[in-house]
Amino acid sequence: MSDIAERVKKIVVEHLGVEEEKVVETASFIDDLGADSLDQVELVMAFEEEFGVEIPDSAAEKILTVKDAIDFIKENVA
């Protein structure tokens, strides 16, 4: 399962161009990692592609931190 966390962090690092150390689980995409709303949409799209999971808008709105993303994917990827 930690594999999922690593893959999520890798996507965040690549997409937002931030240093790996900053991508801790409590980090907020917008407040801590400098993402804007479009970055958030792109991250969700990248997660969907990487994990073959569909993230509905209602769930995407609640994915605010790295941990939120990891938890959603753990719960929804078979």
Next chain:
Amino acid sequence: MFDLTGKGALVTGASGGIGAAIAKALHGNGATVALSGRKVAALEALAAELGGERVHVVPGELSDSAQVEALAETAEAALGAVDILVNNAGLTRDMLFMRLSDEMWEEVISVNLNGTFRLTRAITKGMMRRRYGRVVTITSVVGTMGNAGQANYAASKAALVGMSKSLAQEIATRNVTVNCVAPGFIQTAMTDVLNDKIKEATLAKIPANRFGKAEDVAAAVAFLASGEAGYITGQTLHVNGGMAMI
């Protein structure tokens, strides 16, 4: 200038006069083109005329949302990447407003606006990811000026301008530009059906004193589709011989 070598371009409504001219212009500038439309035979004929490996036929019906999704996927697969999207497909169902039926209204909105929205949404996702894209939507001078008998068509074209400007603001940072080209009176099958009286009255309002050619529109599209036009977004380029100066 305006070289499109290595770029993939999806053109909708490529079976029509303006669409075919656009496809030829982009192909002529080096792009690989995917021709979409409803009339498969006409698309195949255009593909044969262009010849070679830089052309694909990807038929699709824009009023059907499932087909639009499928078209986006087919085009991506054929081109590798859709770098240029030309939303040219559109239809008219002209009638005086008082006699305009729900069906005539909805058919025009469904293809011209809803279909274009869905296709653009599907295609711009990849453009954003790749950090490159050119969206050019063909609107019309009547979207700005209005035209008696074309409330549905004019509404759909004006709506596309608003849509394009909003999208342009959202994705400008991703190096994706979104612009419109608004033809005036262009000689095509769509305008051939108008009677001579209307044509004469229209010509009197065109300073260039001639109707436009499909190639006039295609040249504007080729420019906005180019790398050189990267600092132009959210704009409408009017191609109308001066009949409306906006």
